[in-house]
Amino acid sequence: MALLSANDLSAKIVSIGKSATELQSEIQIAAVNAIGYSIEHGDIRFGQKLFDVLPTGIRRQSLVAFFEKHGQFAYLKEDKKFAFYKVDGITFDETALLATPWNTAKAENIVSEYDVQTMFDSLMKRLDSAFKKSADGSVKIKNSPLYDYLQEAQDRYNAEQAFVQPEVKVA
Numbered sequence: 001m002a003l004l005s006a007n008d009l010s011a012k013i014v015s016i017g018k019s020a021t022e023l024q025s026e027i028q029i030a031a032v033n034a035i036g037y038s039i040e041h042g043d044i045r046f047g048q049k050l051f052d053v054l055p056t057g058i059r060r061q062s063l064v065a066f067f068e069k070h071g072q073f074a075y076l077k078e079d080k081k082f083a084f085y086k087v088d089g090i091t092f093d094e095t096a097l098l099a100t101p102w103n104t105a106k107a108e109n110i111v112s113e114y115d116v117q118t119m120f121d122s123l124m125k126r127l128d129s130a131f132k133k134s135a136d137g138s139v140k141i142k143n144s145p146l147y148d149y150l151q152e153a154q155d156r157y158n159a160e161q162a163f164v165q166p167e168v169k170v171a
Contacts, residue, residue: 024103027054031063032097035071038084039092044073048082065105070097124154 004012027050034047047067054060067073067082074085127147133139141147 023058027058027063028098028102031066031102032094035067035073035097036092036094038067038071038073039090042072042084042086044071044082044084047071047073051082059103061107062103062105065107066100066102068107069105070100120154124150 030050031047034044034050037043037046051060051063051067054063064073064075068075068085070090072085072087072090073082075081076083127150130139130141131144131147134141
């Protein structure tokens with residue numbers, strides 16, 4: 001491929017910018033309509049189709065967040081597809097949605113179950129990492145005796161759990 005002239009390259013960049021702006025606008029219109037269908041007809045297939053045709057590099061997770069926040073969509077991460085999710089009291093406000101850019105939506109971190117063990121393990125890993133950094137002097141650790149108490153509590157809990165018999169369900 002020959003190097004484009006400066007004028008041709010400038011024109012191509014302007015064209016790409018115009019195409020990108022038009023694409024964002026078209027996605028906005030399609031996304032708002034897909035949300036409308038999910039609310040008014042319980043039909044999420046248009047949202048799924050839009051998601052499926054988005055090329056890599058387009059903010060797919062923002063589209064997921066936009067659908068989940070404003071429509072009746074739930075994204076099934078493992079299946080990489082949407083499911084209908086009934087939200088009571090939701091209404092379709094086309095004007096407001098058209099004024100809400102889909103590509104700036106951020107996923108809400110919805111957690112329906114908390115595992116204290118997992119959260120505690122995460123905390124202990126971060127503390128271990130901090131203590132390693134403190135060894136080379138790059139960070140300062142305050143209240144470090146608390147770490148020892150936490151470690152003792154974790155060891156005691158794990159020892160107790162080793163003796164707990166799992167429940168056996170009788171049919």
